[in-house]
Amino acid sequence: MKIYKYILIGFLIVTTIFVSNHGGNVSYALFYLAIILPIISVIYTLYVYQHFRIYQMIDHKTIVKGELVPYRFTVSNEYFITYRSIQLKFYDDKSQVVGGDTTVEYTLLPGESIEKKTNLRCNYRGEYEVGIKMVVITDFLRLISITFPIQSKYRVMVLPRVLNLSRLRILPLEKDAKRTLTCNNPExxxxxxxxxxxxxxxxxxxxxxxxxxxxxxxxxxxxxxxxRQEMNLYIDLCKLDVTGMDQIIIEDKMIEAELAIVKYCQKMGVPINVFYQQDGPQKRRILNAMDFNKLYQESPKIKFNQKVSVHELLSKNVINMGKCLVLVHKLEDALCIQLQRLKQNRAELVLLYFTSELEEEEKVKIGTLRSIGIYVREILREEELVNIL
Incomplete structure (x- = not known):
């Protein structure tokens, strides 16, 4: 496209020199043509943007992370001027349109429409926009191209995965741990x-x-x-120190670990209480599939933006904690002190620490917690939960 711009600029320079030195109708006509062409290109591009149509359709607005769902889009010319060089740009940060080639240029004759059927995969939980993000329109002379955002964007709710665990490796290997979680009867x-x-x-x-x-x-x-002895699970929903993809991946892993543990306990008939902070303190008691499904449906909307840390939630239940699992992304001193206090009160503690990388200071803290009998498992962003839990 740059070569066409250079040709236009060269043409404008030549016609300007020609008009200045010779004059005449022909030279002025060429000079005005060199000026008018970019204006015509802009008007054409704006016209195409205002009149061409894009239709998107996804079979479900609620999607499970990682699953392929049918997705189709249609580009249509419903007017009498030919549209050429229309490129579609897709969202590719959290989702992927399988086979969505952003280099393809669509040319539409009057009344013509092009439909593409493919699949969509959402890679992270949450609620966000998918499909076509913007459109790039190039004029018929290929002098300019303008990128326009899509006015009506497609928004979906993405549920996290639920890992089906055959056993729970993270439980302390005590004499009654296996017995506690192997009977299918709640009592x-x-x-x-x-x-x-x-x-x-x-x-x-x-x-x-x-x-x-x-x-x-x-x-x-x-x-x-x-x-049966109950279990308690605490999850840290404070803002993460990392940003970008590290933040998204760690948040997803924490939610999926929570759901996998809760689902396993529900399947084994073990009552489990889930504690977290989300616009105030929350407690979810999971006894059956209905309780779990309610927790699962809420999971895409969980935000890691709370100001109450997990050690404050733990501090309210120092006595008679029983079996307690704590999911965190920060190893604060206050948390370590609180865990030691709980251990002194004979709580059975499992700490899952989610991080992008393990620093030396954190290794020291983990070693200290392990030395007093707390089971600690660090989970890096690239590790698969099914191999850990």
């Missing part, structure tokens, strides 16, 4: 010492033979329900 059934008369249908395993012999009648143990 364990145990036999009590209290006895009652035998009833037809009672299992023979429940018969207390010594008591039966003493009373000369069949006696069986009563069954009691032993509530």
């Amino acid at each position: 364990q059934i145990e036999m009590d010492n209290e006895l009652r008369n035998y009833v037809y249908g009672d299992s023979l395993k429940r018969i207390h033979w010594k008591a039966s012999a003493k009373k000369q009648t069949m006696q069986t143990r009563k069954m009691t329900q032993n509530p």
